[in-house]
Amino acid sequence: MNVIVCIKQVPAKIKIEIDPKTSALASGGVDRAINPPDLYALEEGIRIKEKTKGKVTVLTVGPAKADESLKEAIGYGADDAVLLSDPAFEGSDTWATSLVLAKAIRKIGQFDLVLCGKQSIDGETGQVGPMLGEALGVPFVSLVNRIDELGQESIKMMRMSDEGHQLIEMTLPGVITVVKEINVPRIPSLRGLMAAKKAAITVWNARELGIDPATVGMAGSPTRVSRVFFPQRASQGEMLQGDPESQVEQLVERLRQTRAI
Amino acid sequence: MEYFLSEQQKTLKSLARQIAEQRILPVRAELDEKEEFPWDLIKEMASSDLLRVFIPEEYDGLGGGCFDLCLVVEELSRACGGIAISYAANALGVLPLMLYGSDSQKAKYLPAVASGNRLAAFAVTEATAGSDASAIRTSAKRDGDQYVLNGTKQFITNGGEAEIYTVVVMTDAAKGSRGASALVVEKGTPGFTFGKKEKKMGIRSSATRELVFRDCRVPAENLISREGMGFIVAMRTLDRSRPGVGAQAVGIAQGALEAAVEYAQQRVQFGHPISAIQAVQHMLANMATELEAARALVYATARTIDAGAKSFTEESAMAKLFASDMAMRVTTDAVQILAGAGYMRDYPVEKMMRDAKITQIYEGTNQVIRSAIALEVLKRKAKLE
Numbered sequence: 001m002n003v004i005v006c007i008k009q010v011p012a013k014i015k016i017e018i019d020p021k022t023s024a025l026a027s028g029g030v031d032r033a034i035n036p037p038d039l040y041a042l043e044e045g046i047r048i049k050e051k052t053k054g055k056v057t058v059l060t061v062g063p064a065k066a067d068e069s070l071k072e073a074i075g076y077g078a079d080d081a082v083l084l085s086d087p088a089f090e091g092s093d094t095w096a097t098s099l100v101l102a103k104a105i106r107k108i109g110q111f112d113l114v115l116c117g118k119q120s121i122d123g124e125t126g127q128v129g130p131m132l133g134e135a136l137g138v139p140f141v142s143l144v145n146r147i148d149e150l151g152q153e154s155i156k157m158m159r160m161s162d163e164g165h166q167l168i169e170m171t172l173p174g175v176i177t178v179v180k181e182i183n184v185p186r187i188p189s190l191r192g193l194m195a196a197k198k199a200a201i202t203v204w205n206a207r208e209l210g211i212d213p214a215t216v217g218m219a220g221s222p223t224r225v226s227r228v229f230f231p232q233r234a235s236q237g238e239m240l241q242g243d244p245e246s247q248v249e250q251l252v253e254r255l256r257q258t259r260a261i
Numbered sequence: 262m263e264y265f266l267s268e269q270q271k272t273l274k275s276l277a278r279q280i281a282e283q284r285i286l287p288v289r290a291e292l293d294e295k296e297e298f299p300w301d302l303i304k305e306m307a308s309s310d311l312l313r314v315f316i317p318e319e320y321d322g323l324g325g326g327c328f329d330l331c332l333v334v335e336e337l338s339r340a341c342g343g344i345a346i347s348y349a350a351n352a353l354g355v356l357p358l359m360l361y362g363s364d365s366q367k368a369k370y371l372p373a374v375a376s377g378n379r380l381a382a383f384a385v386t387e388a389t390a391g392s393d394a395s396a397i398r399t400s401a402k403r404d405g406d407q408y409v410l411n412g413t414k415q416f417i418t419n420g421g422e423a424e425i426y427t428v429v430v431m432t433d434a435a436k437g438s439r440g441a442s443a444l445v446v447e448k449g450t451p452g453f454t455f456g457k458k459e460k461k462m463g464i465r466s467s468a469t470r471e472l473v474f475r476d477c478r479v480p481a482e483n484l485i486s487r488e489g490m491g492f493i494v495a496m497r498t499l500d501r502s503r504p505g506v507g508a509q510a511v512g513i514a515q516g517a518l519e520a521a522v523e524y525a526q527q528r529v530q531f532g533h534p535i536s537a538i539q540a541v542q543h544m545l546a547n548m549a550t551e552l553e554a555a556r557a558l559v560y561a562t563a564r565t566i567d568a569g570a571k572s573f574t575e576e577s578a579m580a581k582l583f584a585s586d587m588a589m590r591v592t593t594d595a596v597q598i599l600a601g602a603g604y605m606r607d608y609p610v611e612k613m614m615r616d617a618k619i620t621q622i623y624e625g626t627n628q629v630i631r632s633a634i635a636l637e638v639l640k641r642k643a644k645l646e
Binding site: 187188192193194197 | 268269272273276279280283284305308309310311313314323
């Protein structure tokens with residue numbers, strides 16, 4: 001079974017700053033790592049490969065130094081990795097990013113399942129997975145927390161939703177995003193990591209992917225981030241006055257009003 | 262501080278840290294409370310190649326030296342000294358084989374340890390013998406092509422869990438320490454059983470147990486080096502392993518310092534975090550300074566050993582002595598900074614203080630270690646080469 005895992009390289013540290021001029025994350029000098037939710041997709045992909053004797057190819061859209069994260073993915077057990085990198089991709093929103101990923105997957109050709117993390121810890125949109133399904137014209141299921149059966153033609157799985165769990169069957173090829181409940185990612189081996197450091201990472205640019213630069217990057221992105229800011233603290237505490245008995249009465253009244261009880 | 266680690270050492274350190282933070286931190290308190298041997302964690306370390314680190318490449322290892330081992334032990338100890346010692350005692354257990362074993366002994370045992378299929382342990386201490394190896398009572402009498410072992414070893418780390426035991430026994434009691442020999446005894450050998458499992462102050466997730474030998478027959482080919490070499494084997498083994506105890510102490514102290522700093526910056530008294538109080542600041546400054554000095558000494562010693570130095574008894578003893586005394590002070594001060602909270606088991610520092618204590622005791626009490634250092638200093642008349 002041919003599995004493709006899409007990952008993103010994100011700042012490794014939680015404390016990040018926003019560039020006030022561009023409203024983008026100031027990423028200069030920050031250590032970077034594989035987006036943690038993507039590690040669950042990678043682990044699931046590697047498990048499928050081990051079970052089906054298949055192949056895992058990892059893709060990422062990013063700058064040249066994103067190849068470090070691809071090497072790390074190989075250290076975990078991926079077979080192959082392709083960096084999708086071109087100055088034209090800079091400033092791509094989730095739509096344009098999905099388009100680049102879809103073109104790369106079409107270029108690879110043979111695939112059964114595409115796995116993505118549920119969302120990135122920097123952008124937090126959770127849109128690339130579903131948009132990728134759309135761009136590829138294949139079925140898509142989000143927030144998968146368990147794969148029950150994986151056949152040649154279809155996959156049966158459980159999906160988390162606000163109301164509970166859904167059991168879903170989807171035809172293959174298709175795209176899924178996974179949640180952290182799906183597995184416990186392995187810790188890579190030292191030999192695997194050292195070998196991966198020497199792995200050659202293929203790079204595909206816009207021309208090699210047959211992408212018109214006008215359809216990606218800032219030019220091809222229908223959404224614009226107009227402003228990014230730290231939110232004002234919206235909730236405020238309220239101190240109830242009076243003796244304990246009247247405070248309890250007020251509290252009960254307030255809880256009733258808000259239908260908490 | 263820049264310690265100029267190689268690319269592989271950086272990867273090794275970050276891998277050990279990943280295991281410590283993702284796997285050890287969540288379970289360390291529970292394993293300490295239940296006094297449970299961390300088999301799941303040992304298996305995880307094995308699958309990530311950490312058990313290969315110190316084994317030579319020709320025996321499926323990664324050929325790392327004393328320094329590589331210290332880097333791993335330090336990172337593991339930063340999260341849990343108990344789990345770290347289970348790892349380090351395994352290395353200690355195979356050191357006699359790595360230093361003095363025959364090619365066939367190495368080929369038989371080292372690959373199994375490298376893969377993590379079998380753990381090892383080293384056994385010297387008895388009820389009447391510890392620092393004084395000449396007082397060992399466990400005997401091994403030659404009978405044809407076998408040795409017959411009788412006696413009891415005490416306080417053996419990894420006892421019961423390990424499969425391969427390197428045991429120092431008396432083959433000729435009349436000769437004192439020159440009558441000692443080292444032998445490999447495998448778990449499951451008839452006549453070899455395990456006695457009391459100790460209940461300890463600290464490093465409680467590690468296994469510490471008696472080894473009981475009753476007419477236990479071991480093939481003569483299990484003799485490490487020659488008869489009468491047991492004391493030398495033990496001393497050279499400890500020379501090489503003591504920086505590991507230093508690294509364990511450095512790791513425990515690092516964990517304690519981090520916990521103390523985090524707490525001092527959060528705990529507000531008199532309207533300010535207590536980290537704004539000079540008395541607390543000076544404690545933190547002393548802790549950080551002593552810790553870094555100890556780390557530098559441990560690393561320098563490990564590198565001296567890896568560079569092929571002929572004798573390093575003194576350096577190795579110093580690294581263990583200085584780092585373990587430092588760890589005791591730093592963990593005690595960490596408890597003091599966390600104060601009431603620090604004394605409670607809900608916070609990790611009381612465990613670190615309990616774990617630190619053993620580093621002043623095992624692989625030679627710091628008193629006998631000082632005697633060994635003094636002996637070397639007197640011998641070289643304090644002169645530098």
